[in-house]
Amino acid sequence: MKFTFRKNKKTANSKDNRITDSSVIQDQGEIASMLKGNENLENIIENEGRSIEQNLINIKLPKELIIRIFSYLDIVSLCRCAQVSKYWNILALDGSNLQNVDLFEFQRDVSENVIGNIASRCNEFLRTIRLENCRSISDESLEILCLKCPNVELLNLKQCLKLTDRSFVNIGNNLHYLTSLNLESCNISDQGIKCIAKGCPRLQAIELSWCINLSSDGLFNFADLCSNLQHLSAKGLGNMKNRVLIKIAENCSELISLILNNCNVEYYR
Numbered sequence: 001m002k003f004t005f006r007k008n009k010k011t012a013n014s015k016d017n018r019i020t021d022s023s024v025i026q027d028q029g030e031i032a033s034m035l036k037g038n039e040n041l042e043n044i045i046e047n048e049g050r051s052i053e054q055n056l057i058n059i060k061l062p063k064e065l066i067i068r069i070f071s072y073l074d075i076v077s078l079c080r081c082a083q084v085s086k087y088w089n090i091l092a093l094d095g096s097n098l099q100n101v102d103l104f105e106f107q108r109d110v111s112e113n114v115i116g117n118i119a120s121r122c123n124e125f126l127r128t129i130r131l132e133n134c135r136s137i138s139d140e141s142l143e144i145l146c147l148k149c150p151n152v153e154l155l156n157l158k159q160c161l162k163l164t165d166r167s168f169v170n171i172g173n174n175l176h177y178l179t180s181l182n183l184e185s186c187n188i189s190d191q192g193i194k195c196i197a198k199g200c201p202r203l204q205a206i207e208l209s210w211c212i213n214l215s216s217d218g219l220f221n222f223a224d225l226c227s228n229l230q231h232l233s234a235k236g237l238g239n240m241k242n243r244v245l246i247k248i249a250e251n252c253s254e255l256i257s258l259i260l261n262n263c264n265v266e267y268y269r
Contacts, residue, residue, distance in 0.1 A: 063091055071097045076105075095125040102130040110134040112141040119148040128154035132182070135159065139166040146174040156182040158207070168192030172199030182207040184233075190218030197225035204228055209235035209259075216241045223247040233259040240265055 058066075070078060070092050081092040098121055103110050115137060118129075126149040131137060137160050145152075146167075152175050157163060168188050171178070172195030181196070184207045193214060196203070203226055208214065216239040223229075223244060229252045234240055240263040248255065 058087060066091050067094050067096060070094070073097070075101055075103070093121055095122045098122045099125050100128045101126065102128075103134060104130055104132045106134075111136050112138055115141040116144045119145045122149055124149065124151050126152055128152070130154075130156040131160060132156050132158040133160075135161050138162050139164055139170075142167040143170045146170040150174050151177050153177050154180040157186055158182045158184040160186060163187065165189050165192040165195075169195045172196045175200060176202070178203055180205040183211060184208070185210045187211075187213060189213045190215055190221070193218050193222050194225075197222045202228065204254075205231035207233045208237065209233050211237065215239050216244060219244045220247050223251055227251050228254060230254050230256045232257070234263060235259055235261040236263070238264050 061069075066088075070081060073081065073092075075098070078092045078097060082089040098118065101118060101122070103114070110131070115131075119126075129145070129149075129152060137157075139162075142157075142160075142163060143166070147170075155171070155175065155178060157167075163186055165188065168183075168186075169192060171181070172192075176199060178200040179202050181200070181203060188208075188211050190213075193208075193211075206226075206229070214237060219234075219237070219240060220243060224247055229248075232248070232252075232255065237260075240260060242265065245265065248258070
């Protein structure tokens with residue numbers, strides 16, 4: 001995708017010229033800078049009056065329609081559009097365009113400030129966020145996400161190894177609309193899983209594979225509280241005992257799939 005913004009009587013090297021192409025966004029650091037707070041839209045329009053007047057697309061199309069067009073782009077494309085002008089920066093990174101965020105491709109470059117900037121931009125608009133293998137994410141950054149984006153329904157934290165029970169308690173205390181949660185290989189204990197079970201009554205799918213700190217009691221209490229569960233993956237859980245499975249069978253009547261590979265389960269015929 002290529003966008004070019006030109007002004008009359010300006011050269012390509014002019015300070016006011018903004019040209020972006022597919023090579024501009026090199027890493028998540030640049031995306032982070034794009035997600036920082038900006039002036040409000042009214043000030044941008046006032047300060048860039050001549051620029052906007054000379055840009056026909058901004059004259060012909062109302063900002064609501066431009067935002068609607070931007071809503072079909074992924075986060076990388078949105079950040080490229082945001083580099084065209086300050087006006088487009090405001091519209092492209094409007095919270096309504098950031099309902100679904102997937103940072104898997106930038107996992108090694110995602111830092112704490114990126115999550116904070118995304119949370120500030122999205123607020124209540126954010127519905128799904130995938131942070132798989134983003135191992136730099138800390139409890140502090142996830143707390144900001146939970147506080148500012150309470151309407152998240154899908155959260156993927158697979159192999160976010162720096163997170164502790166502080167993060168999982170925040171999930172239970174703030175993300176009450178959560179329906180799908182991936183915690184594979186996370187350092188979650190009984191305290192964290194209990195808070196999630198109590199605070200996320202709509203939870204339907206959870207990935208707990210290789211969460212080796214969970215005890216048999218923790219899994220039992222989780223199964224007792226999550227009656228709406230439909231999908232449970234628990235690979236590699238050595239404490240998945242028969243009494244936990246019995247509780248799952250008794251309480252999770254809507255269960256569709258149960259994955260127990262590499263679990264020390266005694267099977268009875």
